[in-house]
Amino acid sequence: MSNLEKRFEIRYGAVGGQGIITAGALLVDIVVHKENGYALESPTYTATVRGGPTKVDVILSNKPILFPQATAIDFFVCTYQVPFDLYKSRLRDDAIVVVDSHLVTDLGDTRSWKLHSIPIINETKKQLGNVILTSVVTLSLTQKLTGVIQYRNMVDFIRQWAPADFLELNMEAIELGRSLV
């Protein structure tokens, strides 16, 4: 197990199609298959999945996970205003919060959050040419900011997971995620 000593809760919020649900699935796979940790992912799955506000809760632990939903979120990434407003409940006062600086502009009370406001979507489009890579960009910035998985394990997993033709682009996505934060 990497750096996990206790339950760690992550929430990704977005609009459907931004690739954020995939980021959650990738993270769970890496924790389970590369780090021998325990992981669980609860995605939203309503009609809103296609174009509407959507979220995925990812729970990681060094022991079997009992309660399957997020209750005190340690790390929140959100790339759109509506899901930000909808899903910012249950954040810890000292949560690490990453928002897209263009698309989430009304933050309200930021409590004692460690806030990172960065142009995730724009930079992904500009530097990688495809918004779908937001998933790997998000995964990578999660790795860097939280350390819940090891960098090496993330890279190994993405190498196995990415289609050969897109491997290079996915590696660039990892680097972009790291450079943004």
Added chain:
Amino acid sequence: MGKRRKVLQGNIIVARAAIDAGCNFFAGYPITPSSEIAQYMSREMPKLGRDFIQMEDEIASLGACIGASLAGRKVLTATSGPGFSLMQEHLGMGVMAEIPLVIVNVMRGGPSTGLPTKPSQSDVMQTRWGTHGDHPIIVLTPAFASELYSETVRAFNLSERFWNPVILLYDEVLAKAHEDIELPYKKDLEIYKEKVHKIKDLDIYDREIGQNPHRVDFFKGYPIHIDGLEHDKHGWPTSEPGTVQKQQTLRMQKIYHYLDDIIKYNEYYMDDAEILVFAFGVSARAALPAVEMARELGIRAGLFQPLTLWPFPKQILRQRFSRIKKVLTVELNMGQVRYEMERVASDDVEKRALLRANGIPFTPGEVLDQIKEF
């Protein structure tokens, strides 16, 4: 960790377990939040030379399962809310004619179309009494990923062993969560196989109390009569009071003779518990960490988590209540198990319930608050 460690959605765990248990016929009508089971079966069953049929509705789905089961298949259907309501008539047929059936009901908010995408635990009494008439039923309630697998296998075993419908009952949260699970190897599974009786007469319902009807080879030249009407030992309709009463008793007792083989539960921190928390499914997954937090505060709480919800684990609970005088029932409905608890626990046991039916599961903190107040 073994090679069989996977990350799978709850519904997919159930579908895989069904296939591993030997399910070779699925008929269903996809409905949220159970749809992935039908989806998975539609893809995987044909690859194995097994049958998948999407029917026109849930009534037909269970009807097709009844026919296939009579023909010797191990059958599964999966549904939710309104679909389960539509299945009630055929569920009764399954009990009356004594047909092994496994029915998955993934609970969503109701009544009617209700809250299709939100969890609920409000079909507790419908699984028990949804079909009309006196009848035995077996309902299993897994809470953890490994239990979604093991209880699916057990559902098939119990339905085969007791010739009765078995309902696997869980909620939308468990259905939709993707969790890590160490899948067992098929060779390690205990699969019940009923012997086929080579009888030459028609008396398939001729047995002693506590026994099943005779399983026969259908379509092998024996004229067999299967009927939803009350029937005699040959399966022919009858209203002769003595026979009717006997058949009612036979159907009940083939299950209630064997409660020890059917009733399964987990107990956590119960040895010295002063408060018994009773919770199943997603509520048990909130109650267990709540109990652990209570222990850290020096409160002696314990969790009773039924894996068999019906028949209700009455005897074992009564034993526990000879010592424990406080019970907190946690359920995502307006109060269903709580009434069973009032029946089971004597007057000197203080009974409270934590209830909610708005589509939001209880958190461990909310359960802990109730334990602290008790």
